Amino acid sequence: MSVPRRLAALVSIAATVLGLTALVASATDVASNAVIAWASLGPYLLLGTVAGAVVAALARRPVLLASALAVVAAGAWTLGPLYVPGVRDDRPASTSGPTIHVMQANLMVGQADPDALVRTVRERRVDVLTVQELTEDAVAALRVAGLDDLLPHRFLAPTPTGGAGAGIYSRFPVSAGRTLDGFGPTNLAATLDTGPGRPLILYAVHPAPPYLTPAPAWAAELERLDEELESVTGPAPVVVSGDFNATYSHTRFRDLLDSGYVHAADRVGGGLVPTYPADRRYPAVVGIDHILTRGATAISLDRIELPGSDHHGLVAVVRLPPPAGDESSGDGE
Numbered sequence: 001m002s003v004p005r006r007l008a009a010l011v012s013i014a015a016t017v018l019g020l021t022a023l024v025a026s027a028t029d030v031a032s033n034a035v036i037a038w039a040s041l042g043p044y045l046l047l048g049t050v051a052g053a054v055v056a057a058l059a060r061r062p063v064l065l066a067s068a069l070a071v072v073a074a075g076a077w078t079l080g081p082l083y084v085p086g087v088r089d090d091r092p093a094s095t096s097g098p099t100i101h102v103m104q105a106n107l108m109v110g111q112a113d114p115d116a117l118v119r120t121v122r123e124r125r126v127d128v129l130t131v132q133e134l135t136e137d138a139v140a141a142l143r144v145a146g147l148d149d150l151l152p153h154r155f156l157a158p159t160p161t162g163g164a165g166a167g168i169y170s171r172f173p174v175s176a177g178r179t180l181d182g183f184g185p186t187n188l189a190a191t192l193d194t195g196p197g198r199p200l201i202l203y204a205v206h207p208a209p210p211y212l213t214p215a216p217a218w219a220a221e222l223e224r225l226d227e228e229l230e231s232v233t234g235p236a237p238v239v240v241s242g243d244f245n246a247t248y249s250h251t252r253f254r255d256l257l258d259s260g261y262v263h264a265a266d267r268v269g270g271g272l273v274p275t276y277p278a279d280r281r282y283p284a285v286v287g288i289d290h291i292l293t294r295g296a297t298a299i300s301l302d303r304i305e306l307p308g309s310d311h312h313g314l315v316a317v318v319r320l321p322p323p324a325g326d327e328s329s330g331d332g333e
Contacts, residue, residue, distance in 0.1 A: 008059035012068055015052025018045045019071040026078070026249045031219040036210045039249045040286050043272055046075035082248065085269035097322045099299070100127040100194065104289050106206075106243045106311035108279075109163045110135030113308040114145040120304055121150050124315050127171045128192065130204035130241040132185065134158045134165035157186045168204050182224040184208040184217070189228075191236075197323035200296075201232060205242035218245065222252040230259045237295035237320055243311065247286050248272065256292065264291040264298035264316045273303050275312040284312055291316045 022042035025035045038045075053068035103126040105117060110133060121129060129151055136158045148154070151169035155177035159165040166186040168174060173193040180187040185206040192200040207225055210218035222244075232238055240261065246253040248263065257263060265273045265287070274284035291298065291314055300317040 005059050005061070008055050009061055009064060012052040012056040012059070012061060012064040015048045015055070016064070016068045016071050019049030019052070019068075019075065022046060022249075023071065023074055023078070027251065029219070029251045031215040033210055033215045036215060036218070036250065040247050042075075042249045043079060044285075046072065046079070049075070079248075079272070082263075082266050083269055083271040086267060097296075097320045098195065098198070099317050099319045100200075101125050102127070102239055102241055102291060102316045102318055103129045103304075103313060104241045104243075104291055104315075105129065105306055105313040106132045106289065106309060107134055107138055107306075108309040108311065109133050109161070110138030110141075110165075111308050112138070112306050114138065114141040114147070116305075116307040118142065118145040118147045118150065120306075120313070120315075121147065124304070126151070126315065128202060128239070128241075129167075129169040130188075130202070131167045131169070132165075132204070132206040132243045133163035134167045135162075136160050136165075138165075139167070153192075155188060155190045157188060159186075166204050166206055168202060170202075172200075180224075180228060183221050184213060187225070187242075194320060195323070198320060199236045200320065201236050201238045203229070203238070203240040203242065205240060205244060207245050209245040219252060222246060222250075222256070226252070226255050226259075229256060229261060232294075235295065238293065239296060239318060240292040240294075241290075241314075241316075243289050245288050247288055253290075259294075261292040261294045262298070264293060264301045264314075264318075267293075267298045268301050270301050273301070273314070275303065275314070277310045278306065278312045279310040289314055291318075293318055296320050 022045040025039040026042050049068055049071050056065035139158050153170040153174045155174050156167040164185045166188050168190055170192055174190050177190040188204040190202050194200050207221035208218055273287045275287050275289040278284050297319045298316045299319050302315045304313045306313045
């Protein structure tokens with residue numbers, strides 16, 4: 001075997017092994033920081049496997065090419081539907097229910113630019129805003145910037161410093177606000193009155209990150225969130241918005257979808273939406289901010305800038321079901 005062919009074989013084998021281990025990491029629920037990180041990088045490792053397949057083809061190594069293509073096919077089977085609208089949720093969306101605009105924003109321990117955030121809320125006609133890492137100073141700064149005028153109803157749990165605070169701002173009246181037990185950072189739930197006969201259950205979530213807390217604690221908080229979401233009963237639609245500190249490649253995130261919740265990016269064919277880190281010279285790498293729905297349908301999802309934060313934000317347009325017996329409800333856009 002010539003040196004170039006030997007080198008090509010080594011490159012193809014390495015790329016295939018990396019992609020295969022990424023698929024294994026994505027399929028396992030082992031609570032290990034190494035496994036969590038490897039799963040997070042899985043989509044990029046699979047791109048490396050594509051390159052390995054090209055190298056094998058150019059080097060005329062059919063066995064290595066077949067191996068690489070098998071791994072690529074498995075990755076495409078897992079991630080490809082994210083890029084096709086409605087593949088995993090082919091239920092037709094209501095065309096008569098009102099729409100609301102839901103925004104998700106991690107404020108990076110309150111350092112996000114309040115004027116820029118409020119400007120986005122105004123320009124995007126946001127009806128509901130979920131925030132994490134909300135500090136008392138950030139609450140005051142957002143008030144001065146005019147957020148309370150745009151979204152006058154709220155349920156807030158800020159902290160003096162640090163990243164454990166959270167909040168819900170809403171154009172609609174907020175009731176039954178509560179803090180979820182069993183989490184390090186604050187996680188919130190509330191009911192919004194979006195109109196006569198149209199209650200909406202809203203979660204603003206922020207499970208612990210896997211690298212600042214032990215991996216088993218990260219796993220336990222996502223399992224606790226799964227239990228909470230499974231416990232929701234009744235016909236009211238549910239929106240779950242937040243910094244999940246988990247990507248679609250993690251089994252514990254995908255477990256959240258098993259009780260009828262739909263990933264907004266998946267529903268609209270948005271693919272992987274990297275949101276973190278947003279304050280580096282390179283683009284965001286992983287998508288850990290998400291919006292999920294149940295009994296409502298995301299019809300668009302956009303990633304937005306949050307100046308001063310290390311996260312990108314999200315804005316989803318969500319269509320709610322019409323009130324029972326009312327199929328002529330007007331559009332809220």
